[in-house]
Amino acid sequence: MEEEGNVLGWAARDTSGVLSPFIFPKRGMKCDEVTLKVLYCGICHSDLSTIKNEWGNARYPIVPGHEIVGIITEVGHAARKFKIGDKVGVGCLAGACFSCGSCRLGDENYCSKLVSIFNGSHPDGSQTFGGFSETMVIHEHFAVRIPETLPLDRVAPLMCAGITVYAPMRRHGLDQPGLHLGVLGLGGLGHLAVKFAKSLGTKVTVIGWPDMEKDAIEGLGADSFIVSGDEGQMKAARGSMDGILITSSGALSLRPLLALLKVQGKLVLLGVPSSPPELPTFDLVSGGKSISGSMCGGLKETQEMIDFAAEHSITPQVEIIGMNDVNSAMHRLEKGDVRFRFVIDVANTIRATGARA
Template identity: 35%
Template sequence: MAAPSYKFQGWLGLDKNAVEGKMEWQEYEPKTWTEDDVDIKISHCGICGSDLHTLRSGWGQSIYPCCVGHEIAGTAVKVGKNVKHIKVGDRVGVGAQSGSCLDCEECSAGLEQHCTSMVGTYNGKYSDGSKSYGGYADYCRAPAHFAVKIPDELSLAEAAPMLCGGVTVYNPLVHNGAGPDKRVGIVGVGGLGHFGILWAKALGCKEVVAISRTNNKKEDAMKMGATKYIATEDEGWATKNARSLDLIVSTVSSPNMPLQQYFQLLRTQGQFIQVGAPEDKIPAFSAFALIAKGCKMGGSAIGSPADIAAMLKFAVDKKVHPIIQERPLKDANNAIVDMENGKARYRYVLVNEKHASELKA
């Protein structure tokens, strides 16, 4: 195979101190090329909370050096001979997953994200032993099965954060019955939570309740489409709103969440779905909080390529636009520090300015 005319280089975390804005721009060796792969010239990459967890080894020891970023959008510049759904020049994206066995019960059922051989788009290893590298970079190589075409009606900047953050909240809403007859609560008004509010509104939910620690984001949440706002700093908030919600999707990753009180908000046979992934254990709670009302607690993980494609189409059909702030890729270190400090409103998107300008030319 002839060597590509472009280099794989990006912002690499070399140790856990990288999360402090100490990533270094370096060249790296991508996964071994196969005819099932695609190379993407990256124009945009969303910043996800997972990036920070990984840079600091918060979920376990990371495989340094690592290039994070799994909300990758750009243009296909090389496509394997076995790939049928993508051609060179297509606008494509890759989310948080870039590998699975494609043969197990889960993969056969379209649940690739639950495959026991799941490979993350970064900080993972493929079956041949090569490493996966993410999107804070110029180019990305990934198995094309996990690359999704981006509709022309969506800008690449808007599509990027949907590929992980968007589908992470879209999936538990759609697969747990969110719709016109449901009262839905979204815990956390951040990067994930703002998607939850936008999706719930677009799904026509009977009530969309934003739940946050303080009242600081109330005005923003109402503009996004929330019909009600609950601040957990207010005294008696759980009692005042008891048995009011059919479905709660929790996007927060703090282990100090008031879980018992969240369960109070559920109606009989309500559901609580956790998508935020704390680095520590979540609080203990009384089983009677679920038993008494016949409620269920569950979790949800990202989405399959088919889920992502369906979500992007839904975004186009319902004219859903995330609230993003574009940051230059060259300033990625400053951007992750600002992300860690809670300054994003509501999703940072890194712009590879050279590649983005080529698209406009």
């Protein structure tokens, strides 16, 4: 057992992205903060991109993880939101300024002084470490309450994948019964987009590769499926969709997707394409169409999303792994070999590996 005041996590030290045990000092808890024992943590593709420095912003050592479920073990004397024993979720955010226009609107995720839950810095300069660790200290504002009806081992991916698809549906008016929503891709984000959209009453068409069709239609209840490279199917669906959520971060061609939209339809990017796509301006102008981006969500809408998920029994399809399996899971994720999200059983496995930092 490590000495009191230290935390055991798993960290990447270089661009190989290989994770191994890492001891770091527990951050001192302020009066408006809480400490939580991490129970489960999902693995998002952005964890993989960060530890491999694909975006050029890595600050090693990196303890990733931003789809976190835990139980409150300590409460600061000025914290009022939670009590010891409460089950909470923590997502991408660890801090914000609370005073800018975005924060005042509840859009902390767009604050210019946003503090990322990992690979970032607190205002005092200390590094942030994520949910691949046994405990965390977090400002109470950046945790949400987990309803009792949701199974804890399947909640974690909602804290990133769930809110990332839910928020743009609400914000862009794509949540109304009878609308037709397209979902490009059927990974961690895409499969949750289908589940939320169907619960909101929209017609859903998944756009993807042929091997996704059975999961989309039979497994998730999508109304229809289009093979993205099939010119006949794409042509037949032209002008039929009110919006499309782009959940894939691969190479992207916008023109055929814009053709699927109705007049004034909306194309929403939820990830960063591997290469900048060409912008077909005539297609945008002539159809009054729009392209926008969306990143996770604010805390108010994240709580709303979790409560909606509980009401409609929406949970992701997950594969539970132990901490010792995290590197093989990252390798499988890189190959797309997961249906549809890995979740680490942190509490039961982080100290059961026998590994030392």
